[in-house]
Amino acid sequence: MGIKEILSSKRTKTAKMVVALTFKTYLKNREKTFGEFNIEQLKLQLRKIKEESISNLENLKEKTIRNLKEKGIKVFEVRNSEEAKKVLFKIIGKDEVVVKAKSNTINEIGLDLFKGRNRVVETDCGDFIVQFCDEEAIHPVLPALHIPIEKIVKKINEKFKVRLEKSPEKITEWISEHLKKEILKADVGLTGANVISAEGAIFILENEGNISLISRIPKKHVIIAGIDKIVSSTQDAITICQASTIWGTGTSLPAYINVISSPSKTADIAGKEIFGLHGAKEVYLILLDNGRSEAIKNGFGELLYCINCGACLYFCPIYRQIFEKYGLNYFGGRGVGITTFINGIEVAFDRGLYFCTTCRACKENCPLDIDIPELMRKLRKEAVEKGLETEANKRMIENIAVDGNPFGKIEEGKIPKELYCC
16 A cells, blocks of 8 residues: 555544544643653663663673573573564464463564464453454554544454444443453463563563463463563663653553563472462563664664653654554654664665654654664665665756756746655
C-alpha cells in the first residue's frame, strides 16, 4: 500500500481521530505528573544511566548473566532472530499453549515461528483485540488505539459467538474472563522485559495484571529482552521504571512492577531450597543482540538509550499520519534507526528513512534527549553512499546541477511545479 492509499484509508482516518483524543488526555496527565518531579534533573539522571550502561555493556552483560544464573534463571545469549527461535523451540515443547504479554522485542523476532506448532494467546487487552480483529498494532503502549468499538464488538461476535454491548466496560469484562481461562490452561508464559539490573533482577511493568498471572501460573516463564535493557544497578532500573511510566502514560507509577530474580522457591521443609511452588518452576531469559552491538560499534549507540515509552510518537508529525508504516516493529524515527541495524538499511529506507522532517519534536519530548534528527542525517548519508535515495532527492540534485536551485527552471511570476522541503 502506497502513502496516498495509507493516508486516504478509513483505518488511518479513524486512527488520527482516536490518537488526537488520547493525546489530549496524555498531555493533561503528563502536565500534572511533571509537577510532582524535578523533570530536568530526572532527564539528566536517565541520560547518565543509559550512557554508562551502553558504554560498558559487555562487562554488564557478563555480570548480569552470572548473577541471574546463580539465582536459578537459565540465560541464553543469541546473536539474531534465528538463534532466538532455535532456543525458543528447545524451551517450548511442540503443542504447548503459550500465553504472551505485550513485547516489542518478541515482535522483532516474529510470532510466525509458532504457526502450526503452538497456540499463542495474546493476554494484553490491546494486543488481544489486535489479534482477533486481524489488525496490526500502531503504538507500543496502546496497540489497539485505532480500532473502533463497533469493529471490536462485531469481531467478538463473529469469532467467539458472544454478543456484547458497545461499552468499554462490558468489552473489558468479557476479555478479562476469557483470558483468565486461557491463562489457566497455559504451559508457558512469554514476556519481554522493561529493564534488567546487572545485580540480578528483571523488571517488567504493567497496568492490567496479565503479566503477574502469566509469569506465575504456567510452569515455564520465558523472557526475551534486548541486551540494551541492561543497566548497572537495581536503583537505576527503578528510575527507568518510573520514567517509562511518566513519559509513557503521564502517570507517576504503573499499577504493577514485577521484579523477577529467580524461579519461585521455598525452603520451608527441612531448610532445603525447592524451586516451583506457587509460581513458575523454570525461568528463562533470552538476551538478544540482533544488531545492537553493531549499532554501538558504528557510533549509533544513542539509539539504544530508548526506554520505549512512546512519548516521541505523540509529537511526531509523520507518525501521526501513517502510524505503524513509519518504522518496523519499533515506530517513529528511532524505530527506523534501529531497523537499520536489525533488518538492514534497505529495509529502513523502505520503512521511512527519508520521511523524518528533522523537526526535533521527538528530541524535545524524549526523556533521554535522544537526538533522532541528527542520527537520521547520519543514516541518510550512509544510505546515499549505498545508492539509496528517493526520486525527489535525485530530481533536486539534478535541478541544482542544471538550474542552480532544487526546483528546476523557474519562470518569472510562476510557482514551480514541485516544491521541496530541506
